[in-house]
Amino acid sequence: MPAPSVTPYDALLVCSFGGPNATEDVVPFLRNVVRGKGVPEERLEQVGEHYFAFGGRSPINEQNLALRAALSGELQRRGLDLPVLWGNRNWHPYTVDTLRDAHAFGARRIIVLVTSAYASYSGSRQYREHLAAAVAELDAETGGAGLEIDIIRPFFNDPGFVDANTAAVLRAVEELPAGEGLHIAYVTHSIPDTMQDASAVTGPGYREQHEDVRSVIDAALRERGLEVTSSLSYCSRSGDPRTPWLEPDVNDHLAELAESGVRRVVIAPIGFISDHMEVAWDLDTEAMETARELGLHAARAATAGVAPEFVGGIVDLVLERAARERGEDPEVVVRGDLPAFPDVAPPGSCRMRHGEVTGIPVLAGPAD
Numbered sequence: 001m002p003a004p005s006v007t008p009y010d011a012l013l014v015c016s017f018g019g020p021n022a023t024e025d026v027v028p029f030l031r032n033v034v035r036g037k038g039v040p041e042e043r044l045e046q047v048g049e050h051y052f053a054f055g056g057r058s059p060i061n062e063q064n065l066a067l068r069a070a071l072s073g074e075l076q077r078r079g080l081d082l083p084v085l086w087g088n089r090n091w092h093p094y095t096v097d098t099l100r101d102a103h104a105f106g107a108r109r110i111i112v113l114v115t116s117a118y119a120s121y122s123g124s125r126q127y128r129e130h131l132a133a134a135v136a137e138l139d140a141e142t143g144g145a146g147l148e149i150d151i152i153r154p155f156f157n158d159p160g161f162v163d164a165n166t167a168a169v170l171r172a173v174e175e176l177p178a179g180e181g182l183h184i185a186y187v188t189h190s191i192p193d194t195m196q197d198a199s200a201v202t203g204p205g206y207r208e209q210h211e212d213v214r215s216v217i218d219a220a221l222r223e224r225g226l227e228v229t230s231s232l233s234y235c236s237r238s239g240d241p242r243t244p245w246l247e248p249d250v251n252d253h254l255a256e257l258a259e260s261g262v263r264r265v266v267i268a269p270i271g272f273i274s275d276h277m278e279v280a281w282d283l284d285t286e287a288m289e290t291a292r293e294l295g296l297h298a299a300r301a302a303t304a305g306v307a308p309e310f311v312g313g314i315v316d317l318v319l320e321r322a323a324r325e326r327g328e329d330p331e332v333v334v335r336g337d338l339p340a341f342p343d344v345a346p347p348g349s350c351r352m353r354h355g356e357v358t359g360i361p362v363l364a365g366p367a368d
């Protein structure tokens with residue numbers, strides 16, 4: 001077996017959503033996020049209040065810095081020489097600025113970790129539109145920067161991600177008092193039904209990807225003798241209230257669970273990789289309060305964050321892709337029943353945003 005190598009890459013870019021750092025950032029950040037999206041003003045004001053309640057500061061930036069440091073540490077531990085960079089879609093440091101610096105320092109070929117585990121318009125195609133725009137902007141500035149960018153495939157079924165989530169659910173179960181009626185409420189970000197349908201055109205859809213992870217974690221719990229029931233519900237719905245989004249909402253769902261005799265519940269945010277605002281507000285603040293009001297014992301499972309399994313899995317994915325780019329045929333390991341997503345998805349996948357087909361240029365990459 002050849003020695004692990006990051007060739008042909010010059011850098012790993014962590015490409016994330018971004019979030020405000022201070023009160024005065026909140027409104028311009030939100031404007032960036034919803035530009036052209038038709039999110040009603042009342043919803044924006046509501047979400048603004050969530051950020052203001054946290055002093056105008058999203059936890060997401062510190063979490064991405066921690067992830068960058070953990071990835072750097074793991075690469076160094078394995079003797080791999082690959083700088084790790086960070087850039088965002090919606091707030092500083094913007095991807096284009098990070099890429100401009102990387103290019104000035106001589107980077108030409110960059111592998112990108114998009115910080116969404118699941119493929120859908122929001123979690124994959126939109127990042128590819130964003131990266132294409134950044135590369136085009138640099139090309140225009142430099143008369144052809146010649147940056148080549150590859151994106152790591154969606155990693156929802158990567159052993160590192162799944163194992164980190166399994167371990168987190170097990171720890172959360174231990175926080176609950178002993179007793180009957182244990183339910184694992186897996187939670188993810190809701191998306192419009194049209195976005196769900198589009199995610200399922202060329203491969204397993206967004207919901208189906210989550211169902212796959214749910215069944216792997218359930219099986220791991222049962223293997224340890226835990227009797228559980230489980231479900232998938234959704235948080236953070238946005239948009240026009242008349243537009244259908246994936247349901248049930250986690251709060252409504254908790255009420256149904258309490259009604260049906262569930263007494264102990266683990267809220268497992270498998271849709272998110274860190275405890276950013278959706279988790280801190282929609283789950284830790286709102287859903288946990290709902291659970292308390294319903295008299296449920298509830299514990300929130302940790303997100304993957306910088307769990308060693310997760311970080312190690314991402315480095316494995318970098319090595320896997322690098323090997324393929326060198327023309328080798330590396331082993332590909334997944335958990336669950338779904339296959340690994342292709343490096344470059346078939347044309348037409350995840351095209352639908354809110355019912356309209358987007359005509360925005362994209363980089364070749366996962367989910368299209």
Ligand SMILES: CC1=C(CCC(=O)O)c2cc3nc(cc4[nH]c(cc5[nH]c(cc1n2)c(C)c5CCC(=O)O)c(CCC(=O)O)c4C)C(CCC(=O)O)=C3C
Pocket residue numbers: 017018019020030033034037039043044047058059060115116117120122123189190191192236237238239271272273276277278353
């Ligand atoms: C699937 C999905 C993920 C999960 C995958 C992933 O992890 O990436 C995700 C993550 C995130 N979403 C985030 C923030 C926001 N998302 C919004 C709006 C929207 N999200 C959507 C989908 C998703 N979003 C959609 C379909 C919309 C409607 C508008 C549109 O079509 O795009 C809005 C506008 C206000 C509102 O209406 O909520 C905000 C502020 C943050 C940062 C949090 C922080 O600051 O800590 C993160 C990580």
Ligand SMILES: [Fe+2]
Pocket residue numbers: 189
């Ligand atoms: Fe979002």
